[in-house]
Amino acid sequence: MSNTSAQNSTSQTQNISSNQQCLNFVASTMMNGSGKFLAVISAYILSRVVHQVLRPLSQPYITSDLLIGLFLGSLPPVRESFATQLILTLENIVDFGMICYLFVLGLEMDPYVVLKSPTRHAMVAYAGTLSTFIIACSVTPWLHYYNAKNAKIVTFTISLSVSLSGSGSHILTRLITSLKIGKSDIGKLGIGAGVHSDMITMFFLSIGFVFYPMGMGMGMGMGENQNPSLNHRAKEIVKMGAVLLFQTIVAAKFSPVFMNWVNNENPEGKPLKGSHLVLSMAYMALICAPAPFYGYNPFMSAFMAGLFLPSEGRISKWAISKINYLLSTVFYPLFFFWVGLKVNFKEFKAGDAGSWARFFVLLSITTVGKIAGTVMCGLMLGYHWPELVALALLLTAKGHFHIYFSIFALRKEHIDMTTCISMVIVVFLTIVHTPFVVKHIIERARKRVPIHRMALQWLDPSNELRILLCLHGTHNVPSAINLMEISRGPPQPGLSVFVTDMVELTDQIAATLVQGEGVDSVTVTDESVTEMRDQVTHAFQAYIDENGAGITLSRMIALSTFNGMAQDLSALGEDLMTSLILLPFHKRLNADGTLDGGHPGFRYVNRK
Template identity: 60%
Template sequence: MQVGLFLSSIEAIRNSFGDQSALNLDNIVDFGMILYTFVLGLEMDPYVILKSPSRHTILAYASLISTIALTTAITPWLPYGANDTNIITLTTTLSLTLSGTGSHVLTRLITDLKIGKSDIGKLAIMAGVHSDMMAMLILSIGFVFLPLARFSDARDVIKLVVKMALTLLLQVVVAAKLSPYFLDWVNNENPEGRPLKGSHFVLSMAFMAVICSCAAWFGYSPFLSSFMAGLFLPTEGRISKWAISKLNKLLSLLFYPLFCFWVGLSIEFTEFHASQPDTWERLFTLLLIVAVGKVVGTVIGGILLGFRWPELAAIGLLLMAKGHFQIYFVVHALRVSRISSYYTKIS
């Protein structure tokens, strides 16, 4: 990230990207984010929601609820959105973005700290994954009822909401109920230890691509659509494990470095306005919301389970980690003028 921000801040490099080059880079990053959210969902188990709450799910829910409540109470008083941005949409999406946890980044951080095998490390990883899944799931459902498209006629909004809701429901049903039969057949025809048949491989990839994109054809977000498809597709089996392994490797080698450069290229440092106190007020308010929300929620939930508060505070701080999707979501909102990069006083 630091290298990407440094290179993209160099004037000569920024000027070398014309409109077409910048558009091509945007399209590449958008496609990479679709793959990222698909793998993210594929690595999660949505059916854990239906089971009795365990220790890590209680910590995840407590941190989510406290952060969402704190964000909802504070952010409407600060002008983060553009002039025509709906305050309900802004507050909802911002609260879910702040309450979520970048599970990939958290896992890497805990591994680098060499606490992955400890009880606190395992608990933090599981709580982070569940927190990430719930924030993404609520955001995916909420997008249906709070679409980003602007309409002057309420009937057009209702038509879009109904259309997206039906197609998303169809996508989930196909991914959860019908895809296991197809993938089980492919897995049985290609047992472990034998080369994967090319025709079955192409058919499986095409099947997954159709499931990921069918809701996006009707106005739904392609990134959230791929997440919902991956979330409800079977995780077990040769095809799913192959997709997780190969796509994660592709993302690590190509997408993440390019993504960091794209983030730096999308940021205009001249609009930061460091001399204005309101700039720092908005920045540190967001950091304070995440820190207080995560720590307080985790401590309250953990004390009810009988944990000691110092370990709970450490888990809360770890759950503050944000991932690639949260960063992309913010930059994308700035790109489509849903949030403002500068402070405007409300008269």
Template identity: 50%
Template sequence: MTYKLATIAVYMLGFFFIVFLCNFLHILLRPLSQPRIISECIVGLFLSNLPVIRKHTSGEGIQNTLQYIVEVAMVLHMFVVGLEIDPNIFLEIHLPEAKVAYTGVLTTFVMAALLTPLLNIPNGTNAPFNLCLSIILSGTACPLLTRLITDLKIGKSDIGRFVVSAGVHTDLVSTLLICVGFIIFDPSSKFNYRSVKAILTMVSLLVIQTVLAAKLTPVIMNWVNRENPEGKPMKGSHLILAVAYVVMVCSFSPLLANYDKVLSAFLAGVFMPREGRTAKMMISKVNYFFSAIFYPLYFFWVGTEAQLVLFEAGKLGSWAKLFFIFIIATSGKVLGSWVSGVMLGFHWQDSIATGLLLNIKGHFHVYLAIMASKMNLTSISTSIAMVFATFLTIIYTPLVVANIIKRARKRSPTQRMALQWHNPSNELRILLCLHGPQNVSSAINFMEISRGPSDPGILVYLTDMIELTDRIAATLAHTGGVDTVTVTDPTVVEMREQITNNVNSYLNEDGEGITVRRMLALSTLNSMHQDICILAEDLMVSLIVLPFHKQQEAGGRLNMGHSGFRHVNRKVLRHAPCSVGILVDRGLGTTIISRSSISLHAAVIFIGGKDDREALAYAGRLARHPGVKLTVIRFLLEATGDSVSSIITIAKSNTLEHQEEMKVDDECFADFYDRHVAGGHVAYMEKYLVNSGQTFSTLRSLEGQYGLFIVGRGGRVNSILTVGMNDWEECPELGPIGDILSASDFSVTASVLIIQQHSLKGELDGLQDEFSIM
């Protein structure tokens, strides 16, 4: 008894040592972005093939125990794989993802079926074996692919989402083909065909199992979910009932028809309901069990079964099998993805990358390779070659993703599309948006004060933001759709003509240095931000100016506005390829801007941060206008005294990030001061403040002194002068300062321009960024 306990303790210590080595090697391979399966494979195969380890694990009892554990775990694994796949994807065969997936499966299947006989595999030269091997090579490890795409941080990109969706289609259809193949052929008898009676028995029992999983299971699971609501521990009896029922469903066909239990678990999982607490708990618990315990032990079992010395590495034929299998699987997927990509109009680089990613094999394919050898369907050397080929499909994945990110960087704008980095010798391009004729006067005055020197001048793309309603859509049906649209709706035509006439009148009178081109953003409010961003990117503008969603009423107050246009503004702020300004018009449109005398008093509030620097850069254009008297008000932090708050203030301002940001602020402000303030063209004042409360009161004291305020939306690092202000913001898209100046209880005659600086997309490195390359 003591001897057995000591043996068990040694095996347990050995298991924990394997887990430790897997995690340690995974940390070492992290700079290469290799997934955990690689480290688990290396450790498992290496340790299991050491002579001292093989001596103590070669016993029949140990081998049977390991195989039993692996088979049980593979049943759980395939059940969860099926549970994570929605069978409704068969209804989506018209989608591009499905077309790419099925074309890749078909091409790989045909190539493997035609070329596999060249391997000259013992016991595997008949047609049934070739077909089954073809199905295996055409499959995709969808769970592993999803995890890799997420870990390599391209899951939010268009190609990342596309590949994951296509992988689901591929995994489902290939596994179902394996299930059908198991029904027709008998693996235990060297792929002899089953009798018609055996096939009908299996099909009948699988149909009963499917009906149980699809019809009866929701009744039981919904009852368990209702009795165990979220937030409360699940009752043990209900948990046992749920697990016992799942075991019964998974065991139905294996016990009665000798159907493979792994494939039966997959089918049971496919038709199980996904909603509810029980399904989520099963998925999370099983996946945690796999990652923490099973996978290291699984590859240790693979190593004990696939003895590396039997690979016959000294023979050229063994390596030929390895690379031949890998080339068949890879070229089939790539060729299929390329063909479907040509039909769908994809870039060839995207098609090849998709094919390479869909070629990933995983744990189930390794399991099938080992079981093929154990059933004497092929030689152990060929099985080991299949295992190695499986891992070759995983190793290159980080390189493919790195290439995707590299191409995304090239397609993303590397030029900083912002006013702060605009070359003064180049024409400034602005996308100026309008909701209707009510914005024309403010737009004209905005162009006037922003014109700068006549050489090189500014190019303004005056864009009408028109909601695509059913009535307007009906008028577009006769002109070929939105892409080739000539709007024939009388209301829209009249509105656009009125705007054009007013702008032309201004340009004919005094439009030197200003070039205006008319544009149109016609779409639903949900997608209008995409039209605006695409226009801005195609036209290479440096600034998008959007009208505030609220309009000024006769009494001077702002109304409730249009919530749809507010959401458009917020989406543009998130996705714009350049800087964005929101113009709150409260009198700018009624002001007559003169070029002979001062007719507008404007102030720019500078606290610090990238958005404030962008506001300062725009203010530099106003400083050149003879009709604008510009004042720069800089809010500076004053931390005096020995109080606790003062000490905290000083500590926060001494962080490395804050100091670097302050250095950039000082350099930017010093350049502005030398250009405009030192020559007397711009007034300057400083306000020394202690906290955000003083900031609020100081802003309030400016009421009635200026007709236009220019402020940055935010972008400040640990700014003590604005901390806490966002707690009472009415419109967060305006930022804390802009929200105060635009409040209904502030001045009714002071317009506000809130500016957000462009964040350079060319710096993306795959860190959860959304990008598009397809």
């Protein structure tokens, strides 16, 4: 009996011990999980807070995202809590997000402009890209940026030089648009040159991967063979080249037939059919898939597929707006948090003079190369050199892919941590100065523009009256038409009315901006905005058709944050040479005759 009771007590003790260990494991896992969740959520929240702090400096979101990502990733508790398995999961998420990024980047570009006679912004882009590439190829091999054990000097030098020669067209377009110089000559030149530079460098990287399947010197391929025979390498080149060519032909020639059919079945003004939407997304994914099955890089495959898919049409614009919105709200903060985890500043060799030399040489190549090529080409085209220097500084801006490029090189051990950190900081420095360059362009332009007396009392009665008539929405249309009727006067000299929609620039609307051609550098594709604008246009056009003799109607949009909308409306009125700017009251009339609480944002604009 004593032995049996002893065994029972021992068994109970072991059970209690195992239960306690299980509880401790569960509690530890839950604590670690909550800590990881808190770290990721902090990246999202803090990036938005820092962006609001940096808003007076007009810094883009990438600045705050990168700062917060590097800060959180450098904290020891955060770095230690993310084990190898979690880092691998995070890397897979980032890889998928970067595929989506490159797909929509290509989808926003037009590859056929290369076949046309080069425009001015194309020639400026080619000159800046070529000069930077030549300088980078001449200098970087002597400074040993690469790891000789895992990278070849020729492929690494070419890939690094092409990367330094490019521009972050997404960043540049958003910045120029948000600072309201997109319709100016320098703004259109900057956006066009940035897109050309980005497209050409990405295209060469995509083609280069066929001939150097080890990831353009970066080891980005799948199933790499470090020492392939010449015969095997030739077969791989032919196989990948043939598959990529087939994928490109399908995307360029057969995709328009399918996309046009879907667009015709889903005309503007009607909701998209779910079955057609799913079918279109599946088709886009299928177009990106063939080349990676044969060893081609999935990132470059996504870019090439997007590049040759039709960018016009409702489905393409829907895909661009939705993917951009998901990238800006979900992917970018997580991406830079991953960058912070991969970059370890403790391993930076600050005491080595060679580390600083390589850092400053990278920064100098990016800056001097762009300035040299842009200024030389621009002077031959008749531009002034101060504007060309400013344009070149804008074109030095890099983007998300360039940071990803650096981290991927570190993952494949083709560069060390010091070089990776230098490349990330160089990308950051090429972005952070761009708002100040744009503001300098604006100040310089305003000093050179003559002052016009455009107040109502200075108006010559023999000239037409030009009015900037602003609206919040369709509810302002009846009162606006009444104002037009009161102010119209005789048919000669007439009345010119610029009906302007006041739209707040939110993150969701900013993600729907699509680059266009001509005077309008970007187009808003958000359905709520486009539907509202169509209704307003139809209402005014109906009035003009009935009794609009002597009235010239034009449609404008003031797309800005409430903090800068008053200044943008003033600048728009000045550009249009209007004598009167009319703003609607911030409160709306209820059905019972009372006024509602009003919109605080529009009230702020009216007070300014």
